[in-house]
Amino acid sequence: MAETETELVTSVERGLAVLAAFHPDRPAMTLSEVAKASDLDRASARRFLHTLLARGYLRADGQLFRLHPAVLELGNAYLAASRLPRIALPYLSDFVGRLNESASMAVLQGDQAVCVAYVPSRRLMTAHLTVGSRFPAHRTALGRVLLAGKPDEWLEGYLAAGRSGGHPDPAALRAEIASVRRDGWFTADEENLEAGIRALAVPVRDSAGVTIAAIGISSHADRLSQATLAEAARPALTETAHRIERAYLAAVPLSAVQRR
Template identity: 40%
Template sequence: MVKPRRPDGEPRATDFVESLDRGLRLLQAFGARPSPMTLSEIAGLAGLPRATARRILFTLQHSGYVSSDGKLFAPTPHVLTLAGAYLRSNQIVTVLQPALDQIAAAAQEISSLAVLDGDDVVFVARGSPTRIFSGGVDIGYRLPSFCAAVGRVLLGRLSDAELKTRLSAMKREALTPQTLTDPKRLLAAIIADRARGYSLVDREAEPHFRSIAVPVKRYDGIVVAAINIGAHVDRISTDEMNKRFLPLLRENAEKVTATLV
């Protein structure tokens, strides 16, 4: 007979499947390097004993998620089914994709959709002005939230007290000479961005790149995502971002609010 949950609804310690957690950690370890790795390398990156990593790898190989030549291991395209499940089932991606395409076509720049994942932002959709390959962030690309325009917009949904605590606790390494890392200055910047309804970050996440972002709110006003337009500093000025891109982003973000639940 299945034992009832605790009165507070929280899962019991016995509900945690440690082997599944280890398997997911091991899959994530493949993202640290672009080439196949040995058992020892994967175990080290995943923080697992070699014997444990070996059993998990063989299980994943049996399920089709990992391939091996007997010495080196690599993920297979089957891993993408995990990401595909998120993208196909996520309402935000489904609703925002047409808006991203419209923004990209009007601005002739790449527009992206991001959500908060821990202390990072992860880009989950994008619109491109052409069908030919163009540079820009890929789906699944991650950045520290504190130095990205989409990240500051998303952090702005926190109360001032929560934001102060979050910024103090998170890792804040400078990615460029322009990266703002001081928690007091970041707090002030994010609060100011929240008040004006957008964030413009200039060369803080990448040395030659600037981005402007606005929040995406659901029907009840809660911020659930952020959309942006980013461009190389030699091509687009901050003034042009404010004048041309900000109204475009705001208009499309407002259009979808009523449909997000």
Template identity: 40%
Template sequence: MMPSGPRPDDGHDKEFMITLAKGLAVLSAFGKQRPAMTLSDAAAVANLSRATARRVLRTLTQLGYVVQDGRAFSLTPRVLELGFAYLTGQDWIDRALPMMKELSEQLGESCSGSILQGVEIVYVARVPARRIMSTALAVGSRLPAFHTSLGRAQLGYLDGAEIWRRLRSAPIEAYTPYTITDMQALFDRVRADREQGFSIVDEELERGLRSIAVPVLDRTGQAVGAINLSAHSTRTTRNEMREKFLPELKAIAQRISQAPQPIS
């Protein structure tokens, strides 16, 4: 999803720091598709003026988050500190990862963990087995929440009004012939998945990709993340996922939720 500059209504909040928002917009503009950008590129992608983009890039360069090589700017490894600071606060990930690795080895399939962020999921743990997607996934990768099992497993824990708000702001497109694009159908699927306690997405995001996910809950019963298993549709049926994969995923999620350390 393409980053954008501060929203027009942000100025209504007197506590809102528009300068900080502009800096974050430039930082988030970098990525796999744009590992390096010129000043003009950054201004266009972050929806800022060239003068503002220049000040932001100079500041980020002096702080050590960006490096300049000729006309091109790129991120430095220091930006990892921001992500690691978040991950260290999500202690459920550390508890889940060894169990996810063991499960991936046992079943020979990829196991992943994610958190929900707006209308996307962000991968926070990843144990790949075989490459089953055309795009390689890693920690930090993002996918559309409404079209992934990891996303639907978490979206169901929002109230109905919030689910609709996110649905209306999400770019709904047909990734495959099986993608659900009707908003009411997506809403109903999210609610149904919450009722049954798991989500299966069958070739909706990519042909051949089938996955099943369960939510990771905190002690108040709210979803703090989700874990899933993914397989190629030629190797595993939906029924096999329910019978073979689901009990294992539920067992891991329950062990994480019942661990003595607090989930934050």
């Protein structure tokens, strides 16, 4: 159901903005830094910080505020309630066991690709990915596949609003999205996240053909060659997506899918 502005609770929105202000690049912030990052005045930021402190979602080290592990309860509640990541994990694990490449699943949240499931390989990777990691959708293979699953009207709004900022060429992004729709997969060198990393992603769809997630792998380009992609990784990843789809459709009643 679409919310109108009058139905939004501003205080909740601002409190969430304070939590979202904390980031791996800024794990600890002063009151002034939190106010700036969450676009609040100091007085409002102070009230939200102390409320979150009292509820155990933040901790204070002198003048610095940090997230407390209690915030994991919020993410764990989503993972416990969401069937899709739980359904996907054994199939992703099987894929990793066969190819020894890390695999992940992401969903689209606004303009961000958010990792909701991750199975690491035994090989060392310098790229840091965990459940809850988020990246601008246009900068990852997973994100491009998710964008390709959105309606044309949504995509035009996304591009017109400049939410793909940082992409070297919006026309190239359109072409990439078109290629995902045509081919059913996307591969890219993830130069925007880490040099030397090659990634492959495919969509996971529901019974109506709507993209509900994307699964993918990332590996060093010297290990994941184009030949390996075409001959082994792509067919195996596509098969894994189909297995997840079948398991998801068996677990979720058709009426529930139609109501989404």
